[in-house]
Amino acid sequence: MKDVSQADPVTRDAVGVIDAVLEGGPADLPPDLRSRRVAGAEEKIKVLHYGGYEHFERGSAPATVELPVVFRWTGRTRIAE
Incomplete structure (x- = not known):
C-alpha cells in the first residue's frame, strides 16, 4: 500500500485521500x-x-x-524466510 499522507497537497487532492480506522486484529x-x-x-490495507x-x-x-x-481485519500472513 502506498502511503499518500506525506504527499504534496496537489497529489493528496488528486487521489482523494480519506481517513481510515483499522478494526480487529x-x-x-x-x-x-x-x-x-x-x-x-x-480497498485493502496491509500492515x-x-x-x-x-x-x-x-x-x-x-x-x-x-x-x-472502517477497514476490518481479515487475517494474517507470515513473511517467508
Whole structure:
C-alpha cells in the first residue's frame, strides 16, 4: 500500500485521500497504526507487524464524509524466510 499522507497537497487532492480506522486484529497492534490516511480508492490495507502482515479490508462507507472509513481485519500472513 502506498502511503499518500506525506504527499504534496496537489497529489493528496488528486487521489482523494480519506481517513481510515483499522478494526480487529491483534490486541497489541499499536494505536498509531490503527488510524491513517489512505487513497479513497483503497480497498485493502496491509500492515507489517511482528514478522508478518495484518490484512484489513474496507467495510461499508460512512454516512458522512467527516467520519473515517472502517477497514476490518481479515487475517494474517507470515513473511517467508
